[in-house]
Amino acid sequence: MAALFQLVVSGVALGCIYALVALGFVLIFRATGVLNFAHPEFLLLGAYLILTFGSAGLGLPWGLALIATIVVTALIAVSFNAVVIRRMMGQPLFAIVIVTLGFGIALRQIISVLYGDAPRAIGSPWGAATVTVGEATITWTNLITIIVTVLIVGAFLAFNRFSAYGIGMRAAAFDEEAAAAVGIPNRRIHMLAWALAAAIAAIAGLLLASFPRSAVPELSFVALRAIPAAVLGGFDSVAGALVGGMLIGLAEVSVLSTQSGYADVVGTNFHLVSAYVVLLAVLWVRPHGLFGTPEIERV
Template structure:
């Protein structure tokens, strides 16, 4: 039982980080119909901004994180929107899908060439202590990761539902044409979405890199997991992405321990196929109807 609690908890901690990536993914989809195939690389990159800040510029951990946040907002938010997404929107979704695939490749290879191909150790954000609670060993890091991700997603949810800007963003996501008629600055709202996605990616990156080490190829698995989480939970709901992320984290851990380590990464994929078969709108999603 103690072991089970331990597995669930560390699954939730990992899952909450996946949820951050998945929420950003969902937001981008809602605001601009962008399926971002580079989402995994978006989570991989900020960790290297932090490392550059610490090793090249000699800054401390927190100033480096701040630097990484600014750089991410600039590169993954503003530049991604202005240089890649915006010129391609009139061409439809397909060229954009291809372009984000190429962008992912570009980010990955650039990190590999300009920083290094080996996994880099990343300084932990939380103390590396492990507490014994009722026979289960609980890592402070897991609790910290879970708390920070939940705070970030909770804060985002409050922002979207309680503030005027947040509601304007929701209106933009639901129906850009009507939102524009009602006086919402649609372009600015879409830009906010891209900035939020970049910020979420930075948080996820800083949380996950101490566990998995910072490596140029981290994005491959992370992107896949973010996808699956977003679809399993429901593509058009933030809380769906949250539930999806947590579920994937827990399932991943449980299957690694109880089923087969070899087929560990197959479980989320099987879940994905099952969801698409039986509940294509996702666990919490609402059906959007056919677009044709």
């Protein structure tokens, strides 16, 4: 029982990270029609910039270092949008997507040159602490991941539903010309989408690099598994991204814990592809994802 509980908690925590990453993919896709392949590198920025700002670098207090990390990541994303993506609007979507891919590779290389490839502990204040619930042991990282995700998602949903810019963002996502025709500032909406997506990615990166994991360049590949989460949800649906992320997190953790019994059939790394198995199964039945709009034709 305790083992199952532990399993569910770590599955949900991983699902939360996937959900945050998928939310970022969906935000940028809905606002600009671009699938941003540089998004995994925004997670890396979150995990590594904290090394620069935090105790290992400039020595800012944790809170300040956190804010600086989020702000700088968002600024990098916004500048990328302003300098490159905005100028490419109107070009074939394929070209823009490839440019994001290139930007992602460049970012990853720069990070790897600046910080090295060795795993580095990011020194989150809760460290390796755990809590014991009954017989189950749960890491603070997992608990904090779940709490932070709930807060971020709640705040985002409220923003999306009630704030002027949230409503404007949904309006522009549906019909950009009609939005411009009633004065919705599309450029500012795009900027906001990039900033929000990158800020959320930075937080997800921090959580992903916390104990028992550490900051390694390979974290960006973990983030790539959030693409199935977004696709699973339908890619243009915020709720879909959250549900998709959760499903894939749970699937991955349950495969991870049971695959040793079937090692002669599936091998020992089957959990890494479980996301794609779930994705195939869902798309077989629902080609537009769980919550996607059937009419969507971009990408």
